[in-house]
Amino acid sequence: xxxxxxxxxxILRIYDTKAVLENLDTGSCxxxxxxxxxxxxxxxSFDKTNPPADLGTTTQxxxxxxxxxxxxxxxxxxxxxxxESEPYVSVNNIDMRKxxxxxxxxxxxxxxxxxxxxxxxEDRYLQxxxxxxxxxxxxxxxxxxxxxTQQVIAKNQNQKYTLDTLWVxxxxxxFWNRELVLDLITNGADEWVVPFMSA
Numbered sequence: 001x002x003x004x005x006x007x008x009x010x011i012l013r014i015y016d017t018k019a020v021l022e023n024l025d026t027g028s029c030x031x032x033x034x035x036x037x038x039x040x041x042x043x044x045s046f047d048k049t050n051p052p053a054d055l056g057t058t059t060q061x062x063x064x065x066x067x068x069x070x071x072x073x074x075x076x077x078x079x080x081x082x083x084e085s086e087p088y089v090s091v092n093n094i095d096m097r098k099x100x101x102x103x104x105x106x107x108x109x110x111x112x113x114x115x116x117x118x119x120x121x122e123d124r125y126l127q128x129x130x131x132x133x134x135x136x137x138x139x140x141x142x143x144x145x146x147x148x149t150q151q152v153i154a155k156n157q158n159q160k161y162t163l164d165t166l167w168v169x170x171x172x173x174x175f176w177n178r179e180l181v182l183d184l185i186t187n188g189a190d191e192w193v194v195p196f197m198s199a
Contacts, residue, residue, distance in 0.1 A: 010024060019108060026191075078104055082138075083101050083103050084099070097139065143166075
């Protein structure tokens with residue numbers, strides 16, 4: 001099958017004031033909460049076999065392939081998820097995918113109430129965001145650094161380089177979603193960071 005359908009290996013569970021990213025292949029999970037005072041997202045890794053006790057009731061479950069990033073809008077945190085992609089290049093150790101469908105959804109069920117004018121502003125922001133995902137081609141890979149040329153990759157084949165995660169090796173100039181995943185990077189949630197390129 002040439003198109004990956006929704007739910008290739010990962011799910012997002014949305015609760016009232018929390019969210020959980022789960023890797024169905026490894027069982028590793030990431031709890032996301034929001035600090036009451038600052039509104040900053042907070043992250044805590046856990047294993048599926050030992051979940052936090054106070055999660056509450058799941059309000060929505062979304063299968064996805066890759067996390068594009070987080071957005072802070074007027075009503076609260078949103079997350080952009082690639083829910084469908086297709087192979088773009090698949091030779092040797094290179095498996096590059098092209099995103100076909102990106103969902104942008106509230107990260108938590110409980111969001112800030114907005115005035116009518118602010119709600120119109122947020123609706124417009126979301127419209128522009130959706131438009132950007134449909135008008136641009138975004139590419140990603142779980143195994144190959146698309147942000148570097150073959151020459152740079154060949155030159156950097158030392159042990160430290162090959163042990164680094166993809167986002168560490170990535171050229172920041174071509175890592176389009178870097179600012180959107182900085183929360184994950186600064187909290188050591190490397191497993192969830194996938195560099196995207198646009199063409």
